[in-house]
Amino acid sequence: MTTARYVLFPGRHHLLTQFQADYLQRLVDDGAGTIVWAVTSANHDNTKRNPVPYHRREAAIERFSVVTGLRSVVVPVFDTAPTDQFAQVTLKTVTVATGLELTPADTVVACSTPQVAALYEDLGFAIALVEADPELDATPERPWDVLLRLAAGDESWRKLAHSSSIDVFDRYRLSETVQSVVNDPVVGDEGGLTATRDYRTYVEAFADAAARKWTAVRQYVQPGRIVDIGCGAGAVLELADRDDALHESDLIGVEVARHLYQECVHKKAQGxxxxxxxxxxxxxxxxxxxxxxxxxxxxxxxxxxxEIWSYGNRRDSLLAFARRIHDHTTPGGVWINSDVCGPGDRRRPVLLTLRTDDGVNPPRPRTDLADQPSAEVAAYVSGLSTYARLAQFAVDFAFPFEYEPTGNGVARLALGSAMDFLTRKDYTDNWLSETQEQFCGLDFDDWRTLLTEAGFDIDPASHPLRNDWVIDNRIAPTASLTDVDGAPLDWPSTHAIIVARRPHNS
Incomplete structure (x- = not known):
C-alpha cells in the first residue's frame, strides 16, 4: 500500500462496523493520517436507500473518530444523477468544504464497490478495497448487510457494528426509524410513492387546485394544531397561513415524498x-x-x-391510518378528508361507449410499457384512441378488472372499473404511476362504515360529489354511459368530502 497523508472514504455510511475500524487502523499504521469521509446522498433520508439522516451519520463518524483515535474530516456530498464524473465531483466537493485538494500523490481511496473504485483508479489513485480486499482471510459483511440485519430485527447486528454506531442508534432510536423505512410497503427506494411519478407535474396540478380544495373545507377547520398529511409542496398550508383567523394556530405539514418535503422546507426558508x-x-x-x-x-x-389504499394493503391500511388519526385527534377534533370516491353502485354492469376515431387502434395492447422510458410511454398512450386506451389500461392497471368488447367502441364492464379508467385516461405523462392507483376502491357508504369502525362520528356535512369540470371537459367528449339495456345513465359521483369528528367523550 502506498504511504499517504489521507484516506478518502466515499460512501453512504449509514452504519459503521468493527471491521472498518480495524481496517482503517491498519491503513493509518501504514502511514496514512486523516480519514476523509465523503458521505454521499447527504441530502437524502427517510428512503429505503438512505434511511438515516446525514446529521446522525456525521455524529456516528465523529464518535467513531473519538473512540478509535482516527483523525477524521467529514464532508457531505449531495446526491447527483448517475455520472462517470462521480469521482471528480466528490473530490471537488471535498476541496470546497475543507480546502483539501486530494491527489494521487497524497491520498489512497478506500472503496469496496468495484465500479466506483474504478473511477478513482482512472484518475491515478491507489485503492484500498476494504471489505472486497482479496488479501483478507474471510469476506466480512458490508455495512449495508449489517443494517439489513437490524431492519429484519436480528440483534446480531450489534456484534458487527462499531460501538459508535450502536451508541448513536440507541440514543436517537434510529433502529426504529430504519426498520420502519426499510420495511415500508408504501415508500420507494428514493422516498416517493412510485419511481415513475413526475413530481413537477404533480406539484403544478396540486397548486392549481389548492384554492378550490381549501375553499371547500375551510368552514370545518378548527383552530389550534392543524396538520396537513400528504401536504405535497405545502400549497394548502400557504392558504391557511394567510387566514387571519388561524394566525395563532400551529400549521404542520407531513409529507412522505422526499422531493415534495424538500420543496416545503425550501419555501419555509425563503419566508x-x-x-x-x-x-x-x-x-x-x-x-x-x-x-x-x-x-x-x-x-x-x-x-x-x-394512495394509501393503492400502495398499502387496501382497506386494512386505510383502517390503520384512520385509527392513527383518531388517536392523535383531540376529543371534539376533526379529520377533513377530500379525495376521489367510487360510485355508490360501482359493481353494477354498464355499457361504456368510447371514441375510436381520436387516435390509433392497434390490434392489441402493448405489454412492455413498464420497461420503456417515460417519454416513450407518454407518446404512445397519447396517440391511442380512447377505446384503445381502455385496452392498454386493462393491461397496466394494478387492480385487474374484466371487460367485454361488444363492437363499435362499446365495452361491457362494472361501473367502478369504467370510472377508474375514465378518471385516469388523460394522465398520460404519469401513466405508469397513475395505473398503480385505484380511485374507486371505496364508495361513500364504505367510507362511513370504515370511519365509524375507527371511532369517528360522521358529520352531516359529509357528502359525495361530482367534479363536473372533469365530466364536461375530459369524460363526456369521448365517452357515454348506458345500462345494459342501452338506457342512458347520468355520470356518477367522482369525489367525496368527509368530515369525521372524534366524539367529545372518547
Whole structure:
C-alpha cells in the first residue's frame, strides 16, 4: 500500500462496523493520517436507500473518530444523477468544504464497490478495497448487510457494528426509524410513492387546485394544531397561513415524498410563511404515530387516502391510518378528508361507449410499457384512441378488472372499473404511476362504515360529489354511459368530502 497523508472514504455510511475500524487502523499504521469521509446522498433520508439522516451519520463518524483515535474530516456530498464524473465531483466537493485538494500523490481511496473504485483508479489513485480486499482471510459483511440485519430485527447486528454506531442508534432510536423505512410497503427506494411519478407535474396540478380544495373545507377547520398529511409542496398550508383567523394556530405539514418535503422546507426558508409556527416532517404515517395522542385539532388530507389504499394493503391500511388519526385527534377534533370516491353502485354492469376515431387502434395492447422510458410511454398512450386506451389500461392497471368488447367502441364492464379508467385516461405523462392507483376502491357508504369502525362520528356535512369540470371537459367528449339495456345513465359521483369528528367523550 502506498504511504499517504489521507484516506478518502466515499460512501453512504449509514452504519459503521468493527471491521472498518480495524481496517482503517491498519491503513493509518501504514502511514496514512486523516480519514476523509465523503458521505454521499447527504441530502437524502427517510428512503429505503438512505434511511438515516446525514446529521446522525456525521455524529456516528465523529464518535467513531473519538473512540478509535482516527483523525477524521467529514464532508457531505449531495446526491447527483448517475455520472462517470462521480469521482471528480466528490473530490471537488471535498476541496470546497475543507480546502483539501486530494491527489494521487497524497491520498489512497478506500472503496469496496468495484465500479466506483474504478473511477478513482482512472484518475491515478491507489485503492484500498476494504471489505472486497482479496488479501483478507474471510469476506466480512458490508455495512449495508449489517443494517439489513437490524431492519429484519436480528440483534446480531450489534456484534458487527462499531460501538459508535450502536451508541448513536440507541440514543436517537434510529433502529426504529430504519426498520420502519426499510420495511415500508408504501415508500420507494428514493422516498416517493412510485419511481415513475413526475413530481413537477404533480406539484403544478396540486397548486392549481389548492384554492378550490381549501375553499371547500375551510368552514370545518378548527383552530389550534392543524396538520396537513400528504401536504405535497405545502400549497394548502400557504392558504391557511394567510387566514387571519388561524394566525395563532400551529400549521404542520407531513409529507412522505422526499422531493415534495424538500420543496416545503425550501419555501419555509425563503419566508413564504408568515406564521412562525409552521413545521414540516418527512414521515410515512403508515409506519407509526407521527404526533402525540389527543394533540391535533384539525387533520387535513387531500388526494391521499386513495394512495394509501393503492400502495398499502387496501382497506386494512386505510383502517390503520384512520385509527392513527383518531388517536392523535383531540376529543371534539376533526379529520377533513377530500379525495376521489367510487360510485355508490360501482359493481353494477354498464355499457361504456368510447371514441375510436381520436387516435390509433392497434390490434392489441402493448405489454412492455413498464420497461420503456417515460417519454416513450407518454407518446404512445397519447396517440391511442380512447377505446384503445381502455385496452392498454386493462393491461397496466394494478387492480385487474374484466371487460367485454361488444363492437363499435362499446365495452361491457362494472361501473367502478369504467370510472377508474375514465378518471385516469388523460394522465398520460404519469401513466405508469397513475395505473398503480385505484380511485374507486371505496364508495361513500364504505367510507362511513370504515370511519365509524375507527371511532369517528360522521358529520352531516359529509357528502359525495361530482367534479363536473372533469365530466364536461375530459369524460363526456369521448365517452357515454348506458345500462345494459342501452338506457342512458347520468355520470356518477367522482369525489367525496368527509368530515369525521372524534366524539367529545372518547
Amino acid at each position: 413564504v410563511f408568515r406564521n412562525a409556527n409552521v413545521y414540516f416532517y418527512q414521515r410515512n404515517v403508515l409506519g407509526g404515530a407521527v404526533l402525540p395522542d389527543r394533540s391535533v385539532d384539525t387533520t387535513l388530507t387531500f388526494a391521499l387516502t386513495h
